[in-house]
Amino acid sequence: MISFPNAKINIGLSVVNRRADGYHNLETVFYPINIKDALEIVEAKELLFTSSGIEIPGYANENLCLKAYELIAKDYDVPPVHIHLHKNIPIGAGLGGGSADAAFFIRLMNDKFDLNITQQSMDAYARKLGADCAFFLKNVPVFARGRGDEFAEIKLSLEKYYIVLVMPPVHVSTAEAYRGVEPAKPAKSMKELIELPVKQWQETVRNDFEKSVFTNHPKIRGVKAALYEAGAVYASMSGSGSSVYGIFSNQIKLPLLEIDNVVYYGV
Numbered sequence: 001m002i003s004f005p006n007a008k009i010n011i012g013l014s015v016v017n018r019r020a021d022g023y024h025n026l027e028t029v030f031y032p033i034n035i036k037d038a039l040e041i042v043e044a045k046e047l048l049f050t051s052s053g054i055e056i057p058g059y060a061n062e063n064l065c066l067k068a069y070e071l072i073a074k075d076y077d078v079p080p081v082h083i084h085l086h087k088n089i090p091i092g093a094g095l096g097g098g099s100a101d102a103a104f105f106i107r108l109m110n111d112k113f114d115l116n117i118t119q120q121s122m123d124a125y126a127r128k129l130g131a132d133c134a135f136f137l138k139n140v141p142v143f144a145r146g147r148g149d150e151f152a153e154i155k156l157s158l159e160k161y162y163i164v165l166v167m168p169p170v171h172v173s174t175a176e177a178y179r180g181v182e183p184a185k186p187a188k189s190m191k192e193l194i195e196l197p198v199k200q201w202q203e204t205v206r207n208d209f210e211k212s213v214f215t216n217h218p219k220i221r222g223v224k225a226a227l228y229e230a231g232a233v234y235a236s237m238s239g240s241g242s243s244v245y246g247i248f249s250n251q252i253k254l255p256l257l258e259i260d261n262v263v264y265y266g267v
């Protein structure tokens with residue numbers, strides 16, 4: 001059985017305050033986009049994980065799909081499976097690819113083996129695997145707060161726009177990004193700001209990570225500026241970076257940037 005986990009972008013992100021558990025409360029909007037991995041499970045003699053496509057850093061046995069399998073196998077009598085992941089979503093890009101794989105894996109196991117896992121239990125498994133993981137179970141635009149794991153559905157459609165995603169050849173660590181921000185309560189909640197017309201977002205909808213990440217990695221600032229020069233109605237870094245997206249009213253001709261090793265996606 002096969003499924004196609006998709007990525008997300010963050011539209012706006014406020015780091016509100018530091019929590020007692022060392023994490024930060026944030027406010028952001030998660031919006032699903034059409035860049036997808038391919039994830040397949042086949043019943044097998046023993047548990048096996050293989051991958052192709054973009055190389056995944058770290059050990060294969062630490063892949064979030066295997067962690068999700070372990071959680072399910074503790075509670076349900078499931079056979080071993082061969083998991084194959086074809087990785088297409090850029091990694092460490094603020095696109096939530098690992099969390100998407102884990103969430104889709106939970107659903108895939110449920111469907112393949114008729115486990116009848118309740119929505120609530122799937123949600124609980126997902127939360128153990130990553131703050132944004134549960135978002136991918138429903139996969140609809142949400143306003144997120146808390147650790148980025150408390151969701152309220154919102155009405156937001158960018159269907160009439162063209163989204164261009166650029167992956168600069170720079171790695172930003174999430175922990176480094178959080179260290180660079182001075183938390184502050186936003187004057188206006190992202191939930192209200194997102195209701196403004198997209199053409200007003202440039203002045204109002206901000207990602208708090210950009211200031212310090214752009215200072216440490218000016219190339220990423222350059223990508224955002226180039227997207228505006230190319231006519232974007234709105235452009236921003238997604239999450240803690242390093243990917244940057246531009247929202248355009250019209251289809252644009254690529255390539256629009258003259259930076260080495262940059263990957264473009266139209267989504």
Ligand SMILES: C[C@@](CO)(OP(=O)(O)O)[C@H](O)COP(=O)(O)OP(=O)(O)OC[C@H]1O[C@@H](n2ccc(N)nc2=O)[C@H](O)[C@@H]1O
Nearest residue numbers: 022023024094095096130131147148174175178239240241
């Ligand atoms: C920035 C966001 C926003 O959407 O996404 P991405 O850019 O990764 O997609 C998330 O908050 C990324 O959350 P997540 O990807 O789960 O972070 P983790 O790997 O769990 O955390 C890495 C480190 O970031 C810091 N951290 C993370 C989440 C949070 N709400 N507060 C934090 O302070 C902690 O220092 C933590 O040790």
Ligand SMILES: Nc1ncnc2c1ncn2[C@@H]1O[C@H](COP(=O)(O)OP(=O)(O)O)[C@@H](O)[C@H]1O
Nearest residue numbers: 057058063064091092093094095096097098101
């Ligand atoms: N299925 C997976 N796909 C991508 N990365 C994974 C996966 N499982 C575990 N990881 C680990 O998670 C880290 C962050 O991955 P990713 O979800 O792409 O980042 P981001 O949080 O920026 O969206 C990677 O460096 C990798 O070591």
